[in-house]
Amino acid sequence: MALTTLTRRNALAGMGLVAAAGIIRPHGARxxxxxxxxxxSEVVIFDPHFTTAAITRTFGYHIFDTLFAMDGKGEIQPQMVARYETSPDRLTWTFTLRDGLKWHDGAPVTAAECVASINRWAPRDAIGRMLRAATAAMAAKDDTTFSIALKEPFPLMLQALGKANAPLPVMMPMRFASTPGDQRITVPPVGSGPFRFRADLWKSGxxxxxxxxxxxxxxxxxxxxxxxxxxxxxxxxxxxxxxxxxxxxxxxxxxxxxxxxxxxxxxxxxxxxxxxxxxxxxxGIHQFQGNFRLNHAFPPFDDPAVRRVLWKLVDQPSILSAIGVPAEFHAAQCPSFWMCDAPLSSAAGAEAAGLDIAAAKAALKATSYAGEPVVILEVAGSISQTAAQVLAQNMKNAGFTVDEQTMDWGTVLARRVKKDGWSLFPVYSNGTDMISPLNHFYIASTCEDYPGWSCDARVPDLLKAFSRAEDQAGRKRIAEEIQKVAYELTPCVMWGQFTIxxxxxxxxxxxxxxxxxxxxxxxxx
Structure with a gap:
């Protein structure tokens, strides 16, 4: 996600912002x-199963509903579900829906539609794919009850069905839930959530x-x-x-x-x-995590040794200061892929991180780097562009050739799907999208399914072990192992944890x- 927010170079006077709050009068009653x-931003995609866009997630939570939901402590609680139970061997889960659930067209929500919705969402999501792989059968038992029979225990069942990051596992009417997940729903949505979309009053733009x-x-x-x-x-x-x-x-x-x-x-x-x-x-988890996403498929960052040099070229406080983030709105320095002040926070593997231009210059000379330009895709006027500009100067000081290219976010989205022509782009994401290895964009992705194409043979087995861990202590230990691999792999480099x-x-x-x-x-x- 990139935002078109202004950098500190822009003068307030030129923007016509009111100069004295004390003399402002209300515009009028509503x-x-x-x-x-x-x-x-504007809502342009209505399908929460289809996209990772945060704006569609926001829209989705108001129009649709989920079986389970995350509370303020990060725990998963029933939402559409009235009650659930598991068999003694933990291989069968049974879910019963609350009374009174209706779609916006007045039809009752059925268990069969919930099964179809899970089946549509799961292939498009990392933890959903794990649930699917562990599932032997899933079926409605009657109009309000469905069951999931597993091949093996899956301790993260509730975390999967109640995940707070996109793609969002919302429940849909059968006419939508039966649409293949890779086909975006473009007609006005009908959900069962607390708000209804008034398509007749919609004015695009x-x-x-x-x-x-x-x-x-x-x-x-x-x-x-x-x-x-x-x-x-x-x-x-x-x-x-x-x-x-x-x-x-x-x-x-x-x-x-x-x-x-x-x-x-x-x-x-x-x-x-x-x-x-x-x-x-x-x-905490409600802040943002800024990252430089690296392209592993294109020189020079196809060489992991070159990628790791970047850990010595990023000082988070300096970047956040350049952006203009006040001190009370950001963490001092966060080495955790899973956010700081969060359940899985860790500094494991971070020993090599920290700004050191001289060390970076020496490390770069020991790699295969031969002066290839590092192409940075920057969104004009955004805070992420400011972050990229600070990194670009440090890279030049360390001996990199840097090509900064400015464009809008739509162009970045179009450019980043190609495996050549770019080296990195700056971005920032909601902390809830990054607090677990199973939903972290750059860890749970593969060499095929997400721009940047980072992967390591050790990660899938570690992710599977994480999903099978029986308690939080076990998950934290495995998350630390995954983070050590991530620091070696360098799928991204964090540039700060902050609040907008x-x-x-x-x-x-x-x-x-x-x-x-x-x-x-x-x-x-």
Whole structure:
């Protein structure tokens, strides 16, 4: 995911941002039961099984529902499921759906549709593929109950069905769930979630309306991150598209919008002075992890020794400072592939990491590197571009030839699917996408299925062992072994763990303290 946020080189005055928060007047009254929000980008893909895009995941959690969901402690709790049980040998799992579950067209949710939804999602997801490989049979027993019979115990059953990262295992009506997973669903979606998509009011490039689902029956428990009762307290969400982040920040200060997912760092001083705006800053797994993704299929990073030189060319605090991230919004230095302040946090394998230009120069001379240009794909005006520019200068100082190429994110997406013509690109992802080896984009991928094409013969067996571990201590030990391999393999190089604060109007309450935008339970004070 890359965002079109402005770097510190851009002057606020040139963006027309309001100069004095104290004299701003509300733009005007809106319906009390409507929230106007600006998310990271426009929703263009409706199919949560099909893509890893975070914006589609956000859309998916509001329109669809999942069998299980993650709570604020990272534990998996029942969501659509009322109860479940396992056989004594742990080879049979039986799930019973809650009463009252309906699709947006009024039809009841059935167990057969849940089975079909799991079968559609699983081949497109790393942990889903492991579940599929361990499954002997999966079938509906009646309209509200289905079972999964396993070939061998699969301790991460709940973590698979309740995973919080994309592709998201949402439940779909049979007409959608029977569509092959590699065929994107493009028609207006029908889910069973707390909001309904109003296709008749959709204005592409401008706004999208999500309406409260009057038939949705939330769980009885209080909302807890993605788990618990998703009680909707507004009539509709108006998802607005902004031309740039500064325009969005200005609209938030004026009261034209109620919430903005990603605020530009340059605007934070002014936003802090705005009397009717609050900033939402979170830590741990709700932060972002920045990475430089390396292309293992194209010189010079087809040589692992050349890749490992980069560990000596990255200083996370320096990069985050260059971007303009205030100290309270980032970790000092995080060596963990699985995020810091997270269940699997570890420094295993990180001994070689740390900025040392002289050591990098000496290490580079000992490799096969012969001056090939390192082609960096950079998104113009983004914070990830600033991160890449800091790395590029360090690389030049160490003896690399660097070719920085600037483009938009769409062009990066098109370029990165080709195995030649690029060497690395900077990106950042939600921490929940990176907290486990089974959902980490660059560890759980293979030489065939994800741009960068990194793989190591040791990783699949370690991932399988991780999925079979019976407790958290066993998983943590195996995750440390995987991380040691990752530092050798260098599928990516972390450039920082940080928060991009959201902003919201002070008359909103019950807004979840998370980087995931969630608008159930939110109401006006």
């Amino acid at each position: 319906a009390e039961t409507s929230l106007t929000v600006v998310l990271e 401008n706004s999208m309306i999500l309406e409260r689902n009057p038939d949705y029956v939330p769980r009885a428990e209080p909302a807890d991150f993605l788990a618990g009762g998703r009680a909707v307290k507004v009539d509709r969400l108006d998802l607005r598209v902004m031309p740039d982040q500064m325009t969005g920040a200005n609209a938030l200060i004026r009261g034209e919008i109620d919430y903005m997912q990603y605020l530009p760092f340059d605007a934070l001083p002014l936003l802090r002075r705005a009397r009717n705006v609050k900033l939402l800053s979170i830590g 604060p959201a902003g919201y109007r002070t008359n909103l309450s019950n807004l979840p303290q998370s980087s995931y935008p969630m608008f159930w339970d939110v109401e006006r004070a």
